[in-house]
Amino acid sequence: MKIAFHGAAQTVTGSKHLVTLDNGKKILLDCGMFQGMGDQTDELNKDFGFNAGDINYVILSHAHIDHCGLLPKLVKDGYKGKIFATPATKDLASILMEDSAGIQENDIKFVNKRLALEGLPNAQPLYTTLDALAAADRFETVEYDTWFAIDENISFSYTDAGHIIGSAAVHLRITENGKQTRITFSGDVGRYRDIILKSPAPFDQADYILIESTYGNTLHEQFHPTTDALLEWIENTCLKKKGKLIMPAFSVGRTQEILYALNLLSLENKLPAVDYYVDSPLSTKATEILKRYPQYFNESIQEVLKKDKDPFDFPGLKFTTSVDDSKRLNYLKDPCVIISASGMAEAGRVKHHISNNIENSRNSILLTGYCEPHSLGGRLKNGDKEVRIFGQWHQVNAEVGQIRSMSAHGDYNDLLHFLECQDVTKVKKVFLVHGEPDVQNDFRQKVLDKGFKNVDIPIRHQEIVID
Ligand SMILES: [Zn+2]
Incomplete structure (x- = not known):
């Protein structure tokens, strides 16, 4: 099978990772919006790097817009399947997608006024409130810590990632040619001392791990109450x-x-x-x-x-x-x-x-x-x-x-803690996603120092064969 990194690759937004099986089935992990990337932002959000209609399943890690914000566009562009999410993620993502659509509809009015003055045709928002509602209708909820069989070859489970309510790490089990491959996608990892949420949960052994690296070279300040x-x-x-x-x-x-x-x-x-x-x-x-x-x-x-x-x-x-x-x-x-x-x-x-x-x-x-x-x-x-x-x-x-003490993301100690449940000799490769390049380079060394053998930092749209 192959895995391609269509967003949050050497950047922190636009989370989108596509697993393609040998039989052609495609599983999309997250469908996030790019944010705050200057002039590039619009173009990045217009082109997924794959055809929406070719995707079979979507598994969402959590409700932040940089992880779910392009789901309405995916559905609008022809995605016909379900969107798997925890119950809280479904609820939160629904209101956040609708809010995002409202903001876009408002913004585009101003853009179109300017375009009209210049005699240019109207621009369209990435999606409308109706598209957001249509995407919200596709959710199917899966609780933490239960294995869910998507089809005869693919099952997955969620564990609590402790980042926002409903946030999860995704664990895929894929059987191809009589052999099982285990892929874990961290989503965003929270802290081990959040004031409301539980700490990120340990998870079963994986062969491949995609882990976020937002604060991969930072230690948060000591918790000032x-x-x-x-x-x-x-x-x-x-x-x-x-x-x-x-x-x-x-x-x-x-x-x-x-x-x-x-x-x-x-x-x-x-x-x-x-x-x-x-x-x-x-x-x-x-x-x-x-x-x-x-x-x-x-x-x-x-x-x-x-x-x-x-x-x-x-x-x-x-x-x-x-x-x-x-x-x-x-x-x-x-x-x-x-x-x-x-x-x-x-x-x-x-x-x-x-x-x-x-x-x-x-x-x-x-x-x-x-x-x-x-x-x-x-x-x-x-x-x-x-x-x-x-x-x-x-x-x-x-x-x-x-107030500096609050962050929904773990620092590098939290991220390394998240990986502690793994036998490093059994992990074939760790992919660092959702981080800036300099930070990722520093974090890569920290992960190698823990004994993981292969640590990759994929670039946008890069496709890598895994077995
Ligand atoms: Zn997040």
């Missing part, structure tokens, strides 16, 4: 300065971690009595989905659940829905905390909140995750004294800070 840091920021901004604390946060994962940390403070009666708002429809939906899957939570949160049925809700917390409710937050005179998306403050309601509050030194902006250097969050992180938002320049008078 998020609750202490949050409390300091709330006390300083809302109690001392009587201002607003604006927190850009990713809708999936980060927002729920913050709510959980605030809830812990509330249970200890330490949380200042101000109003707390989650102002992002997507974050609200993602929080609802997470609450449906308490069986995937780790032991420490299970303990909390015994005394608090809803560890993501506390007195003073409100979820705003309508645009009017969101706008009303601008006129609030009292100190408050606003948690809103997007995490890099490049889009979404948080951008409005920042533009309305950034010039007042009583307020603070607390960044909670990774920010691309050119994003608004990145420029604030960089210490820019003036930033342009919606075409207008603003003085940065608000205090700007960041």
